[in-house]
Amino acid sequence: MIKSYFQGKKIVVGVTAGAAIYKSLDLIRSLKKQGADVYPVMTRNAATLISPQLFSAISGNPALVEMFSVESEMGHINLQDMDAICVVPATANLIGKVANGLADDLLTTTILASSAPILIAPAMNDIMWGKSVVQQNVRKLRDMDVTICGPDVGEMACGSYGEGRMADALEILAYLERLFVPKTLKHKKVLVTAGPTREFIDDVRYITNRSSGHMGYSIAKEAWLRGAEVTLISGPVGLTDPYDMNIVKVQTADQMFAAVRSTFHECDYFFSVAAVSDFKPEKSKGKISKADGPLQVTLVQNPDMLEWCAGNKSVGQTVIGFALEDGYLMERTHQKLIRKRCDFMIGNGLGNMEAESGYVVFMYQSGV
Ligand SMILES: Cc1cc2nc3c(=O)[nH]c(=O)nc-3n(C[C@H](O)[C@H](O)[C@H](O)COP(=O)(O)O)c2cc1C
The missing domain is CATH 3.40.50.1950 (Flavin prenyltransferase-like)
Known part of the structure; x- marks a missing residue:
C-alpha cells in the first residue's frame, strides 16, 4: 500500500x-x-x-x-x-x-x-x-x-x-x-530514473524486463511533495505522468545514460531506480526476416550509469543506487554499495518486482 x-x-x-x-x-x-x-x-x-x-x-x-x-x-x-x-x-x-x-x-x-x-x-x-x-x-x-x-x-x-x-x-x-507535507527538500534538485529500458534487436523487436516503474515514480512524487524540483527520466511504463516535474521519456539504456549525463551535474540527489538493462543486442537495421533464422543474438554490455554518476559526483551531491538481487540480499547489496561507491544502496528481492509494496535493505557507507 x-x-x-x-x-x-x-x-x-x-x-x-x-x-x-x-x-x-x-x-x-x-x-x-x-x-x-x-x-x-x-x-x-x-x-x-x-x-x-x-x-x-x-x-x-x-x-x-x-x-x-x-x-x-x-x-x-x-x-x-x-x-x-x-x-x-x-x-x-x-x-x-x-x-x-x-x-x-x-x-x-x-x-x-x-x-x-x-x-x-x-x-x-x-x-x-x-x-x-x-x-x-x-x-x-x-x-x-x-x-x-x-x-x-x-x-x-x-x-x-x-x-x-x-x-x-x-x-x-x-x-x-x-499541503500536508513538510517541505524538507525545498530548493533541492532531485533526479530520478525509473522503469525498464528496451534494448533493440532490430527496428521492431526488443529485450526488456519486468520493472513497472512504481518505485521510481513513487520516489519522484515523494520528492515533489517535499518541495523538491524534480526531473524524472523514465523508461517505457504504463503509469500516469506525475504533475509539475520535468519528465524525460527514453527507451534504451544509452538514451537514459545520455539524459542522466546531461542533467546529473545540476542535481543534489540522484536516485538511480530504473532497471537499466545490463546488456544490449548488437542491433540490426530494419526487421530481421523469419527466413534468416535460427538466430543468434550477441549481447554486449551497457555502460554502468550508476558507477559513472558515483565517480563523477561533486561535493554536496548524493547518489542513491538500487539493486535487484536474487538471494544473498544483504551481502550483494553491500558489495554493490562498495564497488559502485554510492552514498546509499537499496537492495530489493525479486518479490518486489511489479509489487505495490515490499521490504528493502537500506545500506549506506557506514551502516545498514
Ligand atoms: C448550469 C450552470 C453551470 C455553470 N457553470 C459555471 C462554471 O463552470 N463556472 C462559473 O464560474 N460559473 C458557472 N455558472 C454560473 C454560476 O453558477 C454563478 O455565477 C453563480 O452565481 C455562482 O454561485 P456560487 O459561486 O455561489 O456557487 C454556471 C451556472 C449554471 C446555471
Missing part, C-alpha cells in the same frame, strides 16, 4: 455552482479512500444543481449549506480546526469573493475564519477565465498563499474549447496532498 498523507486529515471540500460540480463527488470518494475525513460545504447555488444529500451520503458527513440554520449552528467556527480547505469546483464568483475578503455565506465565511491551507480549483468558461478582473482576483489569491490548481485547456461543458476546464481529480489530489 502506497503511503498517503491524507490519512486522518480533516478536509473541508467547498463546492460551488460550476458545471464541473459532479466531479467533486469523485474527489470526495478518493479522499475518503485515502483516509481523509471530508466535510462538504456547498453554496446555495451549488445545492440547487446537485442535492446536498448526495454529498452527505458520499462524504459520510452532513453537507452544510446554510449559514443561519440549526444544522450549521456556528458552522464556520466548528470548521475552524480543519487541516485544509479545498474548493472544487471554484466559480469566478467564489474566487472574486475570497480574493476580496467577502463572507456572505457559510463557505466564504469558513474560508475567512480559518487559518488552514487553502486550495482552489477554478472551473469556468474560457471567456470568464480570460477576464482581467478574474485574473486579478487569482493573483490576489496567490499573494494570499492560496494554492491555485489548474485550470487546464480543454473542452468545456458549454461546448467551447480553451483554458478554464477544471484540473483533473488526480492533479487536485496531488496538490492537496502536498
Whole structure:
C-alpha cells in the first residue's frame, strides 16, 4: 500500500455552482479512500444543481449549506480546526469573493475564519477565465498563499474549447496532498530514473524486463511533495505522468545514460531506480526476416550509469543506487554499495518486482 498523507486529515471540500460540480463527488470518494475525513460545504447555488444529500451520503458527513440554520449552528467556527480547505469546483464568483475578503455565506465565511491551507480549483468558461478582473482576483489569491490548481485547456461543458476546464481529480489530489507535507527538500534538485529500458534487436523487436516503474515514480512524487524540483527520466511504463516535474521519456539504456549525463551535474540527489538493462543486442537495421533464422543474438554490455554518476559526483551531491538481487540480499547489496561507491544502496528481492509494496535493505557507507 502506497503511503498517503491524507490519512486522518480533516478536509473541508467547498463546492460551488460550476458545471464541473459532479466531479467533486469523485474527489470526495478518493479522499475518503485515502483516509481523509471530508466535510462538504456547498453554496446555495451549488445545492440547487446537485442535492446536498448526495454529498452527505458520499462524504459520510452532513453537507452544510446554510449559514443561519440549526444544522450549521456556528458552522464556520466548528470548521475552524480543519487541516485544509479545498474548493472544487471554484466559480469566478467564489474566487472574486475570497480574493476580496467577502463572507456572505457559510463557505466564504469558513474560508475567512480559518487559518488552514487553502486550495482552489477554478472551473469556468474560457471567456470568464480570460477576464482581467478574474485574473486579478487569482493573483490576489496567490499573494494570499492560496494554492491555485489548474485550470487546464480543454473542452468545456458549454461546448467551447480553451483554458478554464477544471484540473483533473488526480492533479487536485496531488496538490492537496502536498499541503500536508513538510517541505524538507525545498530548493533541492532531485533526479530520478525509473522503469525498464528496451534494448533493440532490430527496428521492431526488443529485450526488456519486468520493472513497472512504481518505485521510481513513487520516489519522484515523494520528492515533489517535499518541495523538491524534480526531473524524472523514465523508461517505457504504463503509469500516469506525475504533475509539475520535468519528465524525460527514453527507451534504451544509452538514451537514459545520455539524459542522466546531461542533467546529473545540476542535481543534489540522484536516485538511480530504473532497471537499466545490463546488456544490449548488437542491433540490426530494419526487421530481421523469419527466413534468416535460427538466430543468434550477441549481447554486449551497457555502460554502468550508476558507477559513472558515483565517480563523477561533486561535493554536496548524493547518489542513491538500487539493486535487484536474487538471494544473498544483504551481502550483494553491500558489495554493490562498495564497488559502485554510492552514498546509499537499496537492495530489493525479486518479490518486489511489479509489487505495490515490499521490504528493502537500506545500506549506506557506514551502516545498514
Ligand atoms: C448550469 C450552470 C453551470 C455553470 N457553470 C459555471 C462554471 O463552470 N463556472 C462559473 O464560474 N460559473 C458557472 N455558472 C454560473 C454560476 O453558477 C454563478 O455565477 C453563480 O452565481 C455562482 O454561485 P456560487 O459561486 O455561489 O456557487 C454556471 C451556472 C449554471 C446555471
